[in-house]
Amino acid sequence: MNGVHDLGGMHDMGPIPLERGMPAFHANWERRMLGMMLAAMSGQRLNGDAFRFEIESLPPADYLRMSYFERWIPVLGALLVKNGSITPAELASGKAARRAGKAVKAAAPPVGRTPRSRREGAAAPRFTVGQQVRARNMNPVGHTRLPRYARGKLGTVVQDIGVAGFPDTHAHGQGDKPQHVYSVRFTARELWGDQAPPRDAVYIDLWDDYLESA
Amino acid sequence: MDQNRREFLATAGALAAQPLIKTGDQEHHHDHHHDHDHQDVPSDPALRVKALESLLVEKGIVNRAEVDALIDRYEHQVGPRIGARVVAHAWVDPAFKQRLLTNATAAIAELGLGGAGDGATMAVENTPAVHNLVVCTLCSCYPWSLLGLPPVWYKSTAYRSRSVIDPRGVLREFGVEVPDAAEVRVWDSIAEQRYLVLPERPAGSEGMSEEALAALVSRDSMVGTAKVALAADGGRR
Numbered sequence: 001m002n003g004v005h006d007l008g009g010m011h012d013m014g015p016i017p018l019e020r021g022m023p024a025f026h027a028n029w030e031r032r033m034l035g036m037m038l039a040a041m042s043g044q045r046l047n048g049d050a051f052r053f054e055i056e057s058l059p060p061a062d063y064l065r066m067s068y069f070e071r072w073i074p075v076l077g078a079l080l081v082k083n084g085s086i087t088p089a090e091l092a093s094g095k096a097a098r099r100a101g102k103a104v105k106a107a108a109p110p111v112g113r114t115p116r117s118r119r120e121g122a123a124a125p126r127f128t129v130g131q132q133v134r135a136r137n138m139n140p141v142g143h144t145r146l147p148r149y150a151r152g153k154l155g156t157v158v159q160d161i162g163v164a165g166f167p168d169t170h171a172h173g174q175g176d177k178p179q180h181v182y183s184v185r186f187t188a189r190e191l192w193g194d195q196a197p198p199r200d201a202v203y204i205d206l207w208d209d210y211l212e213s214a
Numbered sequence: 215m216d217q218n219r220r221e222f223l224a225t226a227g228a229l230a231a232q233p234l235i236k237t238g239d240q241e242h243h244h245d246h247h248h249d250h251d252h253q254d255v256p257s258d259p260a261l262r263v264k265a266l267e268s269l270l271v272e273k274g275i276v277n278r279a280e281v282d283a284l285i286d287r288y289e290h291q292v293g294p295r296i297g298a299r300v301v302a303h304a305w306v307d308p309a310f311k312q313r314l315l316t317n318a319t320a321a322i323a324e325l326g327l328g329g330a331g332d333g334a335t336m337a338v339e340n341t342p343a344v345h346n347l348v349v350c351t352l353c354s355c356y357p358w359s360l361l362g363l364p365p366v367w368y369k370s371t372a373y374r375s376r377s378v379i380d381p382r383g384v385l386r387e388f389g390v391e392v393p394d395a396a397e398v399r400v401w402d403s404i405a406e407q408r409y410l411v412l413p414e415r416p417a418g419s420e421g422m423s424e425e426a427l428a429a430l431v432s433r434d435s436m437v438g439t440a441k442v443a444l445a446a447d448g449g450r451r
């Protein structure tokens with residue numbers, strides 16, 4: 001989705017908010033939100049890609065206004081409604097419809113992430129280290145981890161990181177589609193034009209399906 | 215998919231996105247016309263989180279002890295001191311440093327560090343010729359098991375947007391000047407691999423113990439937004 005979360009290369013987002021001491025939390029509710037999110041993610045085996053897609057689906061103005069932990073409040077509720085463990089009415093009222101003696105089983109089968117390395121059925125790697133590749137020009141309306149600023153650009157594969165599930169399908173319950181992920185080097189000039197410093201580069205971790213040979 | 219998403223957003227998502235949870239406030243006045251939406255629940259995040267936690271506890275989805283333990287883990291047990299131990303060890307043990315740069319996941323595991331929470335880790339070395347900077351432009355991916363929770367600046371739209379297009383300007387904002395002759399490498403860590411910057415060992419630290427060296431290593435230096443200096447700067451991030 002070409003959402004506002006895809007921030008790479010945007011201007012005018014202001015100075016970087018630097019704080020001395022840099023506390024991890026600025027309010028106690030942020031602690032609770034973190035703990036709840038982590039507990040629910042593992043306990044309910046929530047889908048991490050779907051989690052990211054929910055965040056990206058927040059209205060753009062809200063996304064920009066909200067803090068990092070604040071975005072999680074509606075997102076956790078939405079994920080739990082989606083997996084059937086709470087109802088919209090319960091979320092709206094803040095009360096369980098009936099007292100639960102124990103954990104309520106999710107109506108939909110939980111879709112967790114399969115173990116990271118060397119999965120069964122992984123697609124063979126289509127690219128090798130040193131190969132020149134082009135990031136595909138694609139604009140899916142669903143979840144994707146191919147940032148806009150890289151689309152259509154030429155890069156070089158510098159590392160085969162191994163196998164991972166494909167976020168574009170996994171976020172939407174369309175399967176894990178395990179495939180290789182590569183670290184791809186793009187020169188700053190390829191990405192940003194001739195004014196960019198001649199030696200600088202951006203390395204992006206990209207799934208096999210995001211690339212084509214060039 | 216899109217239709218499903220729309221239907222979903224029209225119901226649950228919309229409910230969740232708005233502060234609609236009832237407070238049970240018995241003193242709510244009904245002496246006005248109902249020609250606008252009630253805001254029965256405060257939009258204050260603190261109250262919304264409290265309501266959500268009480269619902270999830272009541273439903274048995276989370277329990278408070280588990281939530282407390284997770285908070286304690288990320289607030290008190292995991293943090294940049296872990297990454298600093300890895301860096302200091304690499305500075306004093308060249309063979310370890312080589313293993314770290316070749317296979318950071320395995321090298322960090324040798325020290326009994328890292329592990330759960332992050333996938334594979336890659337270590338990238340700062341030298342006089344190369345300066346590395348880590349970002350996640352799409353969300354805020356960060357090596358939690360080595361550095362703990364990300365700081366606010368790392369999650370900010372300003373850092374996420376500009377790091378890839380103007381890393382030297384971003385570094386200047388942090389007080390780091392990279393010479394024109396050196397290469398800046400930005401790592402947009404948007405997949406499962408996490409990145410640890412191995413900062414340059416400061417000159418004059420030759421006689422220092424590994425423990426003393428680790429104390430010099432700031433969190434920001436392991437993300438690439440600071441250099442390691444001999445004297446702590448008084449408010450090291």
